[in-house]
Amino acid sequence: MIRQLIEKIQKTKAPVCVGLDPMLSYVPEHIQAAAFEQYGETLEGAAEAIWQFNREIVDHTFDLIPSVKPQIAMYEQFGIEGLKVYKRTVDYCKEKGLIVIGDAKRGDIGSTSAAYAVGHIGSVQVGSKTYSGFDTDFLTVNPYLGTDGVKPFVDVCNSHDRGLFVLVKTSNPSSGEFQDRLIDGRPLYEWVAEKVVEWGDASMDGDYSNVGAVVGATYPEMSRILRNLMPRTYFLVPGYGAQGGTAEDLKHCFNKDGLGAIVNSSRGIIAAYKQEKYKQFGPEHFAEASRQAVIDMVADINRVL
Numbered sequence: 001m002i003r004q005l006i007e008k009i010q011k012t013k014a015p016v017c018v019g020l021d022p023m024l025s026y027v028p029e030h031i032q033a034a035a036f037e038q039y040g041e042t043l044e045g046a047a048e049a050i051w052q053f054n055r056e057i058v059d060h061t062f063d064l065i066p067s068v069k070p071q072i073a074m075y076e077q078f079g080i081e082g083l084k085v086y087k088r089t090v091d092y093c094k095e096k097g098l099i100v101i102g103d104a105k106r107g108d109i110g111s112t113s114a115a116y117a118v119g120h121i122g123s124v125q126v127g128s129k130t131y132s133g134f135d136t137d138f139l140t141v142n143p144y145l146g147t148d149g150v151k152p153f154v155d156v157c158n159s160h161d162r163g164l165f166v167l168v169k170t171s172n173p174s175s176g177e178f179q180d181r182l183i184d185g186r187p188l189y190e191w192v193a194e195k196v197v198e199w200g201d202a203s204m205d206g207d208y209s210n211v212g213a214v215v216g217a218t219y220p221e222m223s224r225i226l227r228n229l230m231p232r233t234y235f236l237v238p239g240y241g242a243q244g245g246t247a248e249d250l251k252h253c254f255n256k257d258g259l260g261a262i263v264n265s266s267r268g269i270i271a272a273y274k275q276e277k278y279k280q281f282g283p284e285h286f287a288e289a290s291r292q293a294v295i296d297m298v299a300d301i302n303r304v305l
């Protein structure tokens, strides 16, 4: 699967991923009003509004980008109606030729991880039939439970040619609280990085492994160390834009060939029309603002590669 992602990155010349993290407050009034008119101010109405919002953003950006990353929490807040829109969004993006990174940060004891893996990137047996529940191409995974919590994801990844991005050094302000703690003289994120390499050894797909790593854009010095420790691991890099990460901060995430990382921006793209820089588009043309924000992000990143 990583091979397909890389091919799309090369074709679009855009090592970026649009984060489909819709909050209702980002959805322009006219879309909310139409959805509420149809379904009332209900969870269904909210879900319809975020679906219409997502669809327009995807329609205005799919030709520029290789991938999207829907964050499942934004859908789960609307319960089952939200989850239906998560799935609808995944399917729509795949129809448009995009690689879909499901951001669910799953990880549990082995048997539970196996069920998560089946539901998100694998397939489930129902009598004589098999079904792929969410059917995303990649899934984000939390490695806190250790090898037996991660292995079921790797197994499904190998059997279904899918990919993972395992949390190694996250972008948030408190990420150092545990991740930077020294164990036998080395920070925890380095120990995790070595495990990610080990877990991914049997999942090579071309020059890179299907088992990737999440490395936040907000800690550039650490990304330099991690790039050296994990030369054949693809990085999913969140934290650009809304969290303060800049193009300069991303340099170390990439290998010399310009590959090795895909940079996510969610709010910076989907809520671009709310920023001063893109205000001229107005809420009616929010998706055009998102398109311009993608064009600007790609140019900004390519400038430092």
Ligand SMILES: O=C(O)c1cc(=O)[nH]c(=O)n1[C@@H]1O[C@H](COP(=O)(O)O)[C@@H](O)[C@H]1O
Pocket (backbone or CB within 6 Å): 019, 021, 071, 103, 105, 140, 169, 170, 171, 172, 214, 215, 216, 238, 239, 240, 241, 242, 243, 264, 265, 266, 267, 268
């Ligand atoms: O796994 C992730 O994608 C992730 C890891 C991390 O370290 N930091 C991080 O922000 N994310 C996700 O990346 C997205 C960032 O959103 P923006 O800050 O709006 O660009 C959200 O969906 C986060 O859940």
